[in-house]
Amino acid sequence: MRIVFMGTPDFSVPCLRALIESKHEVVGVICQPDKPVGRKQILTPPPVKTEALSHDLRVLQPATLRNGAGRAILEELQPDLVIVVAYGKILPPDFLSYPKYGCVNVHASLLPRYRGASPIHWAILNGDSETGVTTMQMDEGMDTGDILLVKKVPIGPDDTAEELFETLSHVGAAAMLETIEAVEAGALHPVRQDNSKAVNVGLLTKQLGEIDWSKPAQQIHNQIRGLFSWPGAYTYWNGTVLKIHKARLSTQSCSKAPGTVVQTKGGLLVACGDGRCVELLEVQLAGKKRLDAMAFLNGSGLAKDMIFESPKQ
RNA sequence: CGCGGAGUAGAGCAAUCCGGUAGCUCGUCGGGCUCAUAACCCGGAGGUUGUAGGUUCAAAUCCUAUCUCCGCAA
Numbered sequence A: 001m002r003i004v005f006m007g008t009p010d011f012s013v014p015c016l017r018a019l020i021e022s023k024h025e026v027v028g029v030i031c032q033p034d035k036p037v038g039r040k041q042i043l044t045p046p047p048v049k050t051e052a053l054s055h056d057l058r059v060l061q062p063a064t065l066r067n068g069a070g071r072a073i074l075e076e077l078q079p080d081l082v083i084v085v086a087y088g089k090i091l092p093p094d095f096l097s098y099p100k101y102g103c104v105n106v107h108a109s110l111l112p113r114y115r116g117a118s119p120i121h122w123a124i125l126n127g128d129s130e131t132g133v134t135t136m137q138m139d140e141g142m143d144t145g146d147i148l149l150v151k152k153v154p155i156g157p158d159d160t161a162e163e164l165f166e167t168l169s170h171v172g173a174a175a176m177l178e179t180i181e182a183v184e185a186g187a188l189h190p191v192r193q194d195n196s197k198a199v200n201v202g203l204l205t206k207q208l209g210e211i212d213w214s215k216p217a218q219q220i221h222n223q224i225r226g227l228f229s230w231p232g233a234y235t236y237w238n239g240t241v242l243k244i245h246k247a248r249l250s251t252q253s254c255s256k257a258p259g260t261v262v263q264t265k266g267g268l269l270v271a272c273g274d275g276r277c278v279e280l281l282e283v284q285l286a287g288k289k290r291l292d293a294m295a296f297l298n299g300s301g302l303a304k305d306m307i308f309e310s311p312k313q
Numbered sequence B: 001c002g003c004g005g006a007g008u009a010g011a012g013c014a015a016u017c018c019g020g021u022a023g024c025u026c027g028u029c030g031g032g033c034u035c036a037u038a039a040c041c042c043g044g045a046g047g048u049u050g051u052a053g054g055u056u057c058a059a060a061u062c063c064u065a066u067c068u069c070c071g072c073a074a
Helices: A010-021 A047-054 A069-077 A119-125 A161-185 A217-226 A293-300
Strands: A002-007 A025-030 A035-037 A042-044 A081-085 A103-107 A130-137 A146-154 A233-237 A240-253 A261-263 A268-271 A276-285 A290-292
Touching (some): A002 A010, A010 A025, A010 A047, A010 A081, A010 A161, A025 A047, A119 A161, A119 A217, A130 A161, A146 A161, A268 A293, A276 A293
Parallel strands (some): A081 A103
Antiparallel strands (some): A103 A130, A130 A146, A233 A240, A240 A276, A276 A290
């Protein structure tokens, strides 16, 4: 089959790779334009572009697909099918309807739960024990298309968004290949999404990382691992920001005020709102390097009974 | 030229303003103690202070250049 691949970030790369290695012909790759990135604001190509170019594929980076611009590209490339994996923009109707088999999207959640921008993170933030990948026949809505195939993945109690991201990107590639096979064989059984169970999630913001220690320990732990490694959870100490990269739930309980450092030897424990504790494993002070908790304690001056500030107090 | 912080023993920090033999916590090695510990006691090793120049009797410290790392913003 002649396939056009659309995607932009790291998540899309395993799918593109799988497509390249398959028997199908990748006739074009569409991704977002290069963007300035990092401290120096260097114009950087998205990961998908880099991967595509290393295989001598044709790469297109249109600023918009609207007003017939997207359709014109398809008319030139003549794909039978378009695969979309975290492309980053809404596809207009005249684009969706052009390919013989339409457009198929690979989405990193169990739809209709977590339609939108950051499904992986939200699954952890909400403390779900299961997520997965859904492929769907795209329609005009945001992740509202009919479901083609679902692959479930369990979420471990300490899994981080980063780890889950990696896992799902590969599960996504497998789901994609299976879906294409089914498209070819005409063996699809599209299932309509139950809109009453839909959950929409938006882009992540830094603000989400601010820890409110009066919340239950489990919830704080979910926040820390769900936002790792970006944008990351943080608290305030000594007038500056302390990022918390990794933590785990402690079995210890205590009655100290939320945010209090209750133990510094043999583990850095902080009291939470429900009387349970979170053990900080990896932290980073503003302007400093990322450190494991023990190294941080050696030189920081952080001591027992000091308090991490919660917002709005 | 977006704003800012930092490079000192294996790790994290102090000493830098006001130049004068580099100190602390941890780890490590040796010994001791304990039913026991990420526990305690005693002792030791480990540094051309990121790099290159300059000023000075003397530079981690002052001046100039350069490399690297990081927080914010985007």
